[in-house]
Amino acid sequence: MTAVESYKRMWRIRLFEEVVDRLFGEGVLRGTSHLCVGQEATAVGTCAALRPDDYVTSTHRGHGHFLAKGGDPRRLMAELFGKATGYSRGRGGSQHMACFEIGFLGSNGITGGGIPVATGAALALQRRREERVVACFFGEGAANQGVFHESLNMAALWKLPAIYVCENNLYAMSTPVGGALAGPGVAARAAGYGVPGALVDGNDIFAVRAAASEAAARARCGEGPTLIECRTYRLLGHSRGDRRVYRTREEEAEWRARDPIPRLRDALLRSGEVTALEAERIREEVELEIRDAVAFARESPALPVEAALEGVYA
Amino acid sequence: MMEVAASEVRGAPEAAVPRAREVYFTEALQEALAEEMRRDPEVFLLGEDIGVYGGCFGVTRGLLAEFGPERVRDTPISEAALVGMAVGAAILGARPVVEVMFMDFVTLAMDQLVNHAAKFRYVYGEQARVPLVLRCPAGAGRAYGATHSQSLEAWFLHVPGLKVVAPATAADAKGLLKSAIRDDNPVIFIENKVLYQSRERIPEGEYAIPLGQARRVCEGGDVTLVAYSRMAREAERAAVLLAEEGVSAEVIDLRTLAPLDIGTVVESVAKTGRVVLVEEGTRTGGACAEIGVQIFEHAWDSLDAPIRRVTTPDIPIPFAPELEAAVIPAAADIAAAARALVET
Known part of the structure; x- marks a missing residue:
C-alpha cells in the first residue's frame, strides 16, 4: 500500500467514524459503537505492511481495522x-462484522476474544505451509486477559505466523493503563515469551508500518x-454516552496535536508525494464516498424478520 | 461408507449385529479419530497430554506414531486459548478435534465456546463455518471428586449454535464421533469416563451414525425410560429389572441432545403413557427439565401419569466412593421410579 493510499484510508476511517458519531447523536443509529478516531495510523500502518x-x-x-484491510464503507455502514x-x-452489528474474502476475520465483542482466534488461524496457515x-x-486492556498470555505462549512455542498489535490508547474504557497494567508496558511482556517486542509511536504511520513489516517478514519465514505495542489515543469517548470524566480536556488537546x-x-507534502491541493482532493473524495455509504445504508432493505431465525447452524 | 441404521447398532442383543468385533469404548473412539484423520488432512488433534501419553484416558494412544506431532499436538494447560485457537483454525477450513482432559475444565473455555464458536456463523452473516469437536470426558463413578466428575451438558443446550452428542455404546461412540468430525458446526462430544472401560461389539469397517437420531434400545409398552450416555446403560439394566417384575419398559437412548430427537421420545410416550427421564447431571435446569417440557408440549394428552426424573441431586459430586455411588442414578433408582409410575 502506497503512502498516498494509506492517507486515503486514514481519511476513510476518520470520516466514517465521524459520520457514525453524528448519526448516533441524531438517533439514526441505535445500539452502541466504539469509534477509533485518532487511532487510524495503527490500523492502516499495520495493514499497509x-x-x-x-x-x-x-x-x-x-471499523478502522476493517476499512484499513480494504472493507467497503457502504457495507460497513449498512x-x-x-x-x-x-x-x-444485519445480524452482527458494529462489534460482529467480518469479510473472510478480504482476510478480515472479524471484529469481536469480547475484550481479548480475538487473540486466540488469530493464533488458531495462524496455526492453520502454518499447518498448510x-x-x-x-x-x-487488541487493546492494552486485553493484554490483561488470560487468553493474551495463553495465546502468546503457544504462538511463541510453535513459532506461529502471527503479529500481535496492541493498540495502547491509554484507557480501558475509563481505567488508565497505569491502574491496570503491571510492569513497564505491553511490549515488555514479549521478553517473557522470548519473542521480539516493539514499542512504537502509534500515531506515526511510518513507525507502525516499519514495525509491522519487520514482524510480517519474521512471521513469513517461520x-x-x-x-508490537502502539502508543496512541482515542480522541472520542469509549462508546456512546461516555462523558470522558476520567481524563482532562488538556490531555485530549495534547493528543489532538499529535493527530x-x-x-x-x-x-507527504514534504516528500512531494502529494500537493496540498491533491491532499485536499483525497479528503473530498472520501467525503463523497462516506456520504454515498450512508445513502446506500439508508436505502438498503432490512433483513426480513423471519431471517433472524436462520443461519445459526451450517 | 455406510450409515448404520439404529436397529443395527443396538447394544443388545449383540447376536443381531452381523459382522462385528469386540473393542473397548476408548478404542472405538480412537478408530473414529484415526479413520477421519486418514480421510481428511484437515482433521487434527489438540489437547493436553494427547501425544506420547496418549491422552489422560488413553483415547489418543498410538495416534502420535501414525500422524506425527503436528496432527496430534500436545498443548500447554491453556484451555481458553486452546479452544479459541480451534475456532480460529476452523474458520480457515481446518477440522480441529480438541480433547478437554476433564469436562469440568470446559469452564475455562466457556467464552470461546459460547461467544465465539457458537456465534461466528450467525453474527458474521453465515460466512463462517466452525467445524470443531470438543471431546469431553465426563461423569462420576471414579471417585475423582467434585471438579473431575461433573456432567455439564445441560449448559450447552442453552447455547444456540452448538451441537451436543453423548454416546452410550462403543458402536455409537465411533459412528457419532465420525459424524461430529464431519459436521460443519461446533460439537460438544461427551464421553462418559465409566464407559471408557466397557468392552463391546462394534460393526466392522467404516460407518457413521447421523447426529440427531435417537436409538430405541428395547421395546416395551408400560413405561418409557429416556436417557443418554452412561445413564442409557443404567436404563437398559433397569428395563431388565422391571421385566423380572412383569413391567415392560421401552428404553430410548437419545444419543444426541442437540439436535434432540424429540419425535422418537414422543412416539414412545404416546404408546406407554408414562415416562422416566434419566440424567447423570444435577437436577435443576438439567437436560431432563428441557426434555420433560418438550414432552409436555408435544404429547401432554398422551401422559397417564406425571413425568418423573431420576438425576443426581443438586450437590457437588462427593469424593467418598460410597457417597458418590449413592448420589449418582443407578438402574435400581430408575426401576423404582418406573415402578412408582406404573403403579399410579
Whole structure:
C-alpha cells in the first residue's frame, strides 16, 4: 500500500467514524459503537505492511481495522444500520462484522476474544505451509486477559505466523493503563515469551508500518510472532454516552496535536508525494464516498424478520 | 461408507449385529479419530497430554506414531486459548478435534465456546463455518471428586449454535464421533469416563451414525425410560429389572441432545403413557427439565401419569466412593421410579 493510499484510508476511517458519531447523536443509529478516531495510523500502518491475502482479527473497536484491510464503507455502514446489505446481513452489528474474502476475520465483542482466534488461524496457515500471516489487533486492556498470555505462549512455542498489535490508547474504557497494567508496558511482556517486542509511536504511520513489516517478514519465514505495542489515543469517548470524566480536556488537546492524519499529510507534502491541493482532493473524495455509504445504508432493505431465525447452524 | 441404521447398532442383543468385533469404548473412539484423520488432512488433534501419553484416558494412544506431532499436538494447560485457537483454525477450513482432559475444565473455555464458536456463523452473516469437536470426558463413578466428575451438558443446550452428542455404546461412540468430525458446526462430544472401560461389539469397517437420531434400545409398552450416555446403560439394566417384575419398559437412548430427537421420545410416550427421564447431571435446569417440557408440549394428552426424573441431586459430586455411588442414578433408582409410575 502506497503512502498516498494509506492517507486515503486514514481519511476513510476518520470520516466514517465521524459520520457514525453524528448519526448516533441524531438517533439514526441505535445500539452502541466504539469509534477509533485518532487511532487510524495503527490500523492502516499495520495493514499497509500486509499482503492482500493475509488475515486480520479485530476488536470491539473494529471499523478502522476493517476499512484499513480494504472493507467497503457502504457495507460497513449498512451493517451499522442493521440492513441486509451489511457485511453480517444485519445480524452482527458494529462489534460482529467480518469479510473472510478480504482476510478480515472479524471484529469481536469480547475484550481479548480475538487473540486466540488469530493464533488458531495462524496455526492453520502454518499447518498448510502457507506464507501468509495473521495480524491480531487488541487493546492494552486485553493484554490483561488470560487468553493474551495463553495465546502468546503457544504462538511463541510453535513459532506461529502471527503479529500481535496492541493498540495502547491509554484507557480501558475509563481505567488508565497505569491502574491496570503491571510492569513497564505491553511490549515488555514479549521478553517473557522470548519473542521480539516493539514499542512504537502509534500515531506515526511510518513507525507502525516499519514495525509491522519487520514482524510480517519474521512471521513469513517461520521465525514466529512479534508483539508490537502502539502508543496512541482515542480522541472520542469509549462508546456512546461516555462523558470522558476520567481524563482532562488538556490531555485530549495534547493528543489532538499529535493527530496522525495531519502528520502523514505533512510528510507527504514534504516528500512531494502529494500537493496540498491533491491532499485536499483525497479528503473530498472520501467525503463523497462516506456520504454515498450512508445513502446506500439508508436505502438498503432490512433483513426480513423471519431471517433472524436462520443461519445459526451450517 | 455406510450409515448404520439404529436397529443395527443396538447394544443388545449383540447376536443381531452381523459382522462385528469386540473393542473397548476408548478404542472405538480412537478408530473414529484415526479413520477421519486418514480421510481428511484437515482433521487434527489438540489437547493436553494427547501425544506420547496418549491422552489422560488413553483415547489418543498410538495416534502420535501414525500422524506425527503436528496432527496430534500436545498443548500447554491453556484451555481458553486452546479452544479459541480451534475456532480460529476452523474458520480457515481446518477440522480441529480438541480433547478437554476433564469436562469440568470446559469452564475455562466457556467464552470461546459460547461467544465465539457458537456465534461466528450467525453474527458474521453465515460466512463462517466452525467445524470443531470438543471431546469431553465426563461423569462420576471414579471417585475423582467434585471438579473431575461433573456432567455439564445441560449448559450447552442453552447455547444456540452448538451441537451436543453423548454416546452410550462403543458402536455409537465411533459412528457419532465420525459424524461430529464431519459436521460443519461446533460439537460438544461427551464421553462418559465409566464407559471408557466397557468392552463391546462394534460393526466392522467404516460407518457413521447421523447426529440427531435417537436409538430405541428395547421395546416395551408400560413405561418409557429416556436417557443418554452412561445413564442409557443404567436404563437398559433397569428395563431388565422391571421385566423380572412383569413391567415392560421401552428404553430410548437419545444419543444426541442437540439436535434432540424429540419425535422418537414422543412416539414412545404416546404408546406407554408414562415416562422416566434419566440424567447423570444435577437436577435443576438439567437436560431432563428441557426434555420433560418438550414432552409436555408435544404429547401432554398422551401422559397417564406425571413425568418423573431420576438425576443426581443438586450437590457437588462427593469424593467418598460410597457417597458418590449413592448420589449418582443407578438402574435400581430408575426401576423404582418406573415402578412408582406404573403403579399410579
